[in-house]
Amino acid sequence: MKPKNQRLVLALLALVAIIGAGFLALAGLRDNAALFRTPAELAANPVEPGRDIRLGGMVAANSIREASDGVTIDFIVEEGEARVPVRFTGIAPDLFRESSGVVAEGAFDRRGTFIAHTILAKHDENYMPPQMADMETRDERLQRTLER
Amino acid sequence: MHAFANPARFLGIARPLTPWLGWGGAALIVGALVPGLTVTPPDAVQGESARIMYVHVPAAWLGMAGWGGILVASLVQLIWRHPLAGVAARAIAVPGAAFTAICLVTGSLWGRPTWGTWWEWDGRMTSMLVLLFLYFGYIALAAASDERASTSRVAAIFGVLGAINLPIIHYSVTWWNSLHQPQSIGLTSSSIDAALLWPLLVATAGFSLLFGAIVLMRMRAMIADIRVEARLRRMAEA
Amino acid sequence: MDPVPFIVAAYAVALLGSAGLALQSFSVMRIKERRAESVRTREDI
Known part of the structure; x- marks a missing residue:
């Protein structure tokens, strides 16, 4: 393939990639992207x-x-x-x-x-070891008992 | 900045720096991932699969930081006509695309056991996939352009325009109802407990150093090409 | 669901991918720098 044709093919590939990216963005944004x-x-x-x-x-x-x-x-x-x-x-x-x-x-x-x-x-953005999560639920339980 | 405009001076710094970044990065990655797989506790809710974040988050960071680097280098090239900026931007493109792909694949492998799905057309995931396609577009454009890396404008302009996707990725979890959890790490605070956080930070630093080494090696390869071309042209003229 | 296969696969993808890219970049760089060096030192062409 001549270098010139090769460049043309690459430019077309770039165009396809950009259009593909735009299409995907629109697909993702439908329904207000939610x-x-x-x-x-x-x-x-x-x-x-x-x-x-x-x-x-x-x-x-x-x-x-x-x-x-x-x-x-x-x-x-x-x-x-x-x-x-x-x-x-x-x-x-x-x-x-x-x-x-x-x-x-x-x-x-x-x-x-x-x-x-x-x-x-x-899941949420919080990450913690299991022991700490146990501690937290114990705290919450304590809190609930105190509120009662 | 123009101190690095001279390729000889740049090479004088890049040559000794490459092995330091490469081996230093590898050491940090091993030092983070081995304890991250064996010593640190699992997450209370997700269990063991949360360990995937030690490779997923650095890959996501580098995929985005890579385009940030292309943006900066493209601006430097367009505004100051810095001869090495175009070389730097092109050197970032392939590793940036590679880490974006790693981010998508590891995220999918994380999503299956935690969410119950390999893929959803969710704001975060879709915008990250768009980033990968932008990288493909940039690589093809850079390869297609007539001019040399140091002077080609088309790729640089594309590098600047494509950066619009970076804030979209970042805020996708805030703007839209998303399956992906919100940002865990802010500038000053983190909702990841310290026991789980340190391998993440060390792994991110390690992958970043390795990324730097890869970019330097690719820049050196391009500079060597440019030098051979220049030499052959001079000899042809002589 | 057993998470271990997913963790192994994710780590394999990340480590093999980045190591492979580093090695590829290194070998390309070495070939091109050697060629540049040989062109620079050869006076006959």
């Missing part, structure tokens, strides 16, 4: 039943209930005051737990329950 909607956003702007969305928030404390079939779980995703009941059938990730972040993919049914087909766990 990966999920929170319960408070859904309370303000409800979506019709059956439409596939992602719901994200905190799993409410003491809200996980396992159904008798062993694979279906019911829980509540909350954000401040807003709460959404969720039902999921399948294997949840290890980090799916109460008072922790979650992103559920699925749609609302007619009664307002969010039927999730996929669950992703979302």
Whole structure:
């Protein structure tokens, strides 16, 4: 290949890469670039039943209930005051737990329950060794006892 | 700054500096990752998989710092016509792309056990993938341009424009609901406990030194090429 | 889910990738610097 043609090919590759980057950026920015909607956003702007969305928030404390079939779980995703009941059938990730972040993919049914087909766990920016986490929960427990 | 404009003077510093950066970086990486895998405690919530951050975070830092370096070198080249700036920017591109790719792959390997997914079209992940494509574009542009590294403008302008992606990556976790957790380390504070933090800082320093050594080696290779060309041209004219 | 395979894979990717890039950069540099040196010292061409 002549050097001139080679340069042309490389320039075309550069163009393809740039357009690809722009396309990916737009794909990422659709839906205002948000990966999920929170319960408070859904309370303000409800979506019709059956439409596939992602719901994200905190799993409410003491809200996980396992159904008798062993694979279906019911829980509540909350954000401040807003709460959404969720039902999921399948294997949840290890980090799916109460008072922790979650992103559920699925749609609302007619009664307002969010039927999730996929669950992703979302962790926070804090990293600490297990002993310290135990200490912290002990502190929290102590605090609760004192408040009572 | 123009003290380094003379390639001979630059080489006088770069030659002895290369092994120091390379071996020093390797020593720090080993000194951070071995204890990071064996001695330091796991994370309370994520368990052992949090150890992936000791390679993931340095790679993310270098992927972004690499384009920051391209931005600075491109500006120096465009504004001051510094002859080595274009060489430096080109020398950064390949290692920058490599560490961005390492960041994406290790992040995916971290996401599967913790989040339950290899990949989501999430603001942070998508903007980091865009950075990788920007690197590819830069590398292709730099290779395609007619002129020599020290004078080519097109790649330098692309290097400046592409830097717009850096703040997007940084703030992606703040601006949009994201699966990726927010920033853990700020300028003055960290939400990573000290017992887990020190290997991260040492590994980041180690990979950064190694990155510096790689950039210097690539710059030296390009300077050697330029010298051979210049020599052959002079001999042809003589 | 057992995290060990994921940790091993992530470390392998990071270490092999950066070591490979360093070695490649080093060998290219050595070849080109030697060529520059030989051109500089040869007076016949």
